[in-house]
Amino acid sequence: MKGNTLKIGNVKLANQLMLAPLLGVNCTAFRLMCHEYGAGLVFSQMIHSMGLVKGERNRDTMIDFIKDERPLAVQIIGRDPKIVVESLQYIEEYADIIDLNFGCPDADVLGQKMGAYFSKHPEGMSKIINAVASATNKPVTAKIRIGWDSQSLNHTQQAKIIEDAGAAAITVHGRTKDQQYAGKANWVAIKQVKDKVNIPVIGNGDVREPEDARKMLDQTGCDFVMIGRAAMGNPVLFRKCNEFLDHKKLLPRLTEAERGKLILEFIALYNKVQKIKRFTELKQHAMWFCKDIRDATGKRREIAKAEDEAGLVSVIKQQFST
Ligand SMILES: Cc1cc2nc3c(=O)[nH]c(=O)nc-3n(C[C@H](O)[C@H](O)[C@H](O)COP(=O)(O)O)c2cc1C
Structure with missing residues (x-):
């Protein structure tokens, strides 16, 4: 996407700021509060597709969505395209966007050949995205890391596969699987993805202050900025970022x-x-x-x-x- 339209597929967003998917953090109240303080889009925490399909008993605990928090992206993680598609029936009515997790670096997730496993096997993403995009009329997005380790950066290859498979946008967390959450996020890689694809790019990694959001947009050309850890306990950050992006104004710290x-x-x-x-x-x-x-x-x-x-x-x- 060259030139920002504040849209992901047919979903119009109020601004360029998004709350990242955060497992164990993004409860209903927190997502809603982030919306109220200015996040244009909020993501659910990742939900295991197999858990949704097989977990009759605790399915209810995974589906904690309410109508006031729209627009909402619901994130699914899975390995088998059939199961991921089957899981849609439980979440589709609540979601404006279906997001697929191809970046989780947890050993348990990797052991199940999901999440960042796909940064090593990017062709596999294609089947899942294709299947999901054919099964829903909601925009389907994907979230990746920039590679397995520093020796195997393949973000542009992943991004092209994701675009060609029919995704409506891509989130790039500028770290490798090996980095987990440490080290500096690689914003050059985010720019390289932006230069490669024509779908909107959501930049993610190390946005902590309003100035960081401005810098990420300027340095990478990304269309949207996703904020993770800095938003925890700090939904007001979205208001501060909006104020800075719109009016170059830095709001004072809360007393x-x-x-x-x-x-x-x-x-x-x-x-x-x-x-x-x-x-x-x-x-x-x-x-x-x-x-x-x-x-x-x-x-x-x-x-x-x-x-x-x-x-x-x-x-x-x-x-x-x-
Ligand atoms: C506690 C925690 C939980 C996370 N849960 C998810 C998740 O469910 N799905 C996902 O795609 N990323 C998850 N992430 C990664 C974040 O979405 C984000 O990509 C990462 O924290 C980098 O952004 P930041 O530097 O703004 O924190 C998680 C990160 C943290 C710290």
Whole structure:
């Protein structure tokens, strides 16, 4: 795609910012909050296609989508095109976009010949994308790493295969499978993909501040910017990035009281929208929200002691003087 239209397939997006798929992080409330603070698109955490198809008992726990969080990309991971297609029936109605994970580096996932396994066997992606794109009228996208290791970078080859197979966009996480999440993301590789294909390219890796989003767009020419770790406990980052991209304005850091209010807002949202509520999950999010503040360690320690929601709320009020 030369020239940005803010569209993935037929799905129109409000801006260029996306919340990355994050396993164990992207619960309903968090996705919704990221939307509210300015993410143009949010991704689900990865969902195992086989789990959806065979896991009758816990299928419900995997499908935690609500209508208020549209547009939403639901990410599926799988190996067998037939099973991936079969899994669509459980998620399609909630998804505006179906995303395929070809980048997960976990040993267990690789052992099942899924995720980043495909960076070594890129031809295999073609069959899955083809099958899924034929089975749905939703745009199908794919998320990759730039290769298996530094000796075998093959991002442009992967990207071409993905485009030719009928994908509507590609996300490039600028790291190899071997890098996992360490080292610097390779933005030159993202640019090389952008130069190679005509579908929208979503750049991903190391966007932590509004200025990084601007730099990634400028240096790589990518169409969209996906933010992962820096968004954890920090949905306001999307508002800050939008403000900087649109008006070159850097919003001030949240005060401690504002951050406390944000955590209380998250707790209220979690209560309202989360289908299956887990106190440990809520507490974990509260800890992630303790970023860039005075005595974050001490605050996390106090949060860890909370035994129930009322206790958590009272710790937040006390620690953040809200
Ligand atoms: C806790 C965690 C969970 C993740 N879960 C997924 C996932 O389910 N699917 C996926 O494609 N990538 C997953 N990723 C990778 C991120 O989507 C993203 O590609 C990576 O963190 C790089 O972006 P960042 O530098 O902005 O964090 C995960 C990363 C982290 C840290």
